[in-house]
Amino acid sequence: MSQVPTFPDGFLWGAATAAHQIEGSPLADDAGPSIWTRFAHTPGMTLNGDTGDVACDHYRRWKDDVRLMRDLGLQAYRFSVAWARVLPDGTGRINQAGLDFYSRLVDELLANGIEPLLTLYHWDLPAALDDRGGWLNRDSADWFAEYASVMYRALDGRVKKWVTLNEPWVITDGGYLHGALAPGHRSLFEAPIASHNLMRAHGAAVRAYREAGAHEIGLVVNIEPKYPASDSEADRVATRRAHAYMNEQYLHPALLGRYPEELEDVFGAAWPEWPKQDFELIRQQLDFVGINYYTRGVTEANDSYPLKAGSVRQPLATYTETGWEVYPKGLTDLLVWFKQTYGDIPVYVTENGAAMYDPPIADVDGDGRGRVRDPLRIDYLRKHIAAIHDAIRAGVDVRGYMLWSLLDNLEWSLGYSKRFGMVHVNYATQERTPKDSAHWYSGVIRSHGRSL
Numbered sequence: 001m002s003q004v005p006t007f008p009d010g011f012l013w014g015a016a017t018a019a020h021q022i023e024g025s026p027l028a029d030d031a032g033p034s035i036w037t038r039f040a041h042t043p044g045m046t047l048n049g050d051t052g053d054v055a056c057d058h059y060r061r062w063k064d065d066v067r068l069m070r071d072l073g074l075q076a077y078r079f080s081v082a083w084a085r086v087l088p089d090g091t092g093r094i095n096q097a098g099l100d101f102y103s104r105l106v107d108e109l110l111a112n113g114i115e116p117l118l119t120l121y122h123w124d125l126p127a128a129l130d131d132r133g134g135w136l137n138r139d140s141a142d143w144f145a146e147y148a149s150v151m152y153r154a155l156d157g158r159v160k161k162w163v164t165l166n167e168p169w170v171i172t173d174g175g176y177l178h179g180a181l182a183p184g185h186r187s188l189f190e191a192p193i194a195s196h197n198l199m200r201a202h203g204a205a206v207r208a209y210r211e212a213g214a215h216e217i218g219l220v221v222n223i224e225p226k227y228p229a230s231d232s233e234a235d236r237v238a239t240r241r242a243h244a245y246m247n248e249q250y251l252h253p254a255l256l257g258r259y260p261e262e263l264e265d266v267f268g269a270a271w272p273e274w275p276k277q278d279f280e281l282i283r284q285q286l287d288f289v290g291i292n293y294y295t296r297g298v299t300e301a302n303d304s305y306p307l308k309a310g311s312v313r314q315p316l317a318t319y320t321e322t323g324w325e326v327y328p329k330g331l332t333d334l335l336v337w338f339k340q341t342y343g344d345i346p347v348y349v350t351e352n353g354a355a356m357y358d359p360p361i362a363d364v365d366g367d368g369r370g371r372v373r374d375p376l377r378i379d380y381l382r383k384h385i386a387a388i389h390d391a392i393r394a395g396v397d398v399r400g401y402m403l404w405s406l407l408d409n410l411e412w413s414l415g416y417s418k419r420f421g422m423v424h425v426n427y428a429t430q431e432r433t434p435k436d437s438a439h440w441y442s443g444v445i446r447s448h449g450r451s452l
């Protein structure tokens with residue numbers, strides 16, 4: 001970056017987490033089980049049989065964690081609500097203790113000058129609703145709108161930025177096509193149905209918000225720019241299919257009221273006829289879109305997959321613990337594509353970060369304080385925040401950055417094997433230790449990005 005970056009006034013610097021990944025105590029205070037409580041307790045479903053039973057014990061340590069956020073200088077905190085804490089059966093009976101937990105958390109955030117960004121759904125469907133068909137049941141749109149309305153009534157006076165869904169692509173690709181995530185289904189026929197009902201639920205929740213809410217609501221998607229592995233026609237076609245499947249399958253219906261035409265070819269006989277009125281529900285005016293960015297997809301033709309497209313691992317992919325290539329330019333390209341395709345909708349980068357090998361905590365300075373030197377994470381974050389600045393200079397209306405993640409946490413089926421946090425968590429003692437990246441990020445926030 002040649003000159004000192006200048007981020008727009010009001011650009012929001014924060015961090016993100018998700019309920020099931022940090023809270024622990026999933027059944028405390030009359031909460032109901034979620035599909036992740038059930039999935040993780042099913043032998044063989046998660047690495048080492050890791051579960052969210054304890055996680056980062058945030059359900060009990062939330063006040064200390066807010067104090068940690070304040071000390072780091074966070075301006076915003078993106079978190080999710082565990083639906084089954086509030087509605088143990090998914091619909092009907094409200095569990096006041098569950099609602100009170102989130103109400104206290106929001107009050108503590110506000111008391112410490114931290115803006116809450118609330119995600120209604122971050123993958124942890126109440127198990128009782130999965131027993132009724134889950135996202136395969138068209139009634140799921142009504143269930144979600146009922147739950148969302150309970151949250152709006154309780155918190156809209158204090159929460160001013162709402163997110164309906166987190167990453168619908170992962171929910172269905174992982175949970176309904178490949179079976180790697182809860183509820184662990186493997187069906188080409190179920191995947192588009194679950195996707196479609198998720199988007200209907202998103203639309204129903206936004207429609208309910210327009211009737212009850214007074215602030216902002218949006219959708220969070222994980223998208224990645226797809227680049228052909230070669231100039232061959234086969235690779236270019238495969239790249240177009242991968243782009244439609246991952247990046248347009250959710251944004252097109254939400255913002256344009258239609259699916260990309262490639263999906264009918266991708267899913268073939270598994271692609272249903274959709275009722276036209278569904279798109280009137282799905283397509284709702286949004287106040288912002290959240291984009292979660294981690295890496296790009298270099299794509300080649302590969303017939304061993306319904307998509308007939310596969311990702312080609314890149315040389316630098318060994319840089320991160322997940323094997324994802326570090327490719328900051330992909331974030332700039334993606335943000336510019338979003339603006340060119342969907343117009344001037346405000347955007348937040350609602351997740352960005354990396355799992356790196358973190359050395360053990362050591363008193364490297366001899367001052368009696370433990371430190372975690374994570375220069376690779378700092379390098380990753382610096383380059384990606386700079387990539388956002390490039391997009392802003394190209395005219396994209398990016399309003400904020402939520403670092404993934406505040407804390408090391410439960411990485412779903414990968415258990416506790418991947419550490420994405422800027423704060424190290426000792427899972428045996430629950431001690432929190434800000435890594436060097438946390439101290440670096442505090443400086444970025446204080447300087448409003450000028451210290452990049």
Ligand SMILES: N#[N+]C[C@@H]1[C@@H](O)[C@H](O)[C@@H](O)[C@@H]2O[C@H]12
Nearest residue numbers: 018166167292351404411420
């Ligand atoms: N993997 N990975 C890290 C991170 C995951 O922990 C979040 O829950 C998801 O929203 C998104 O996939 C990104």
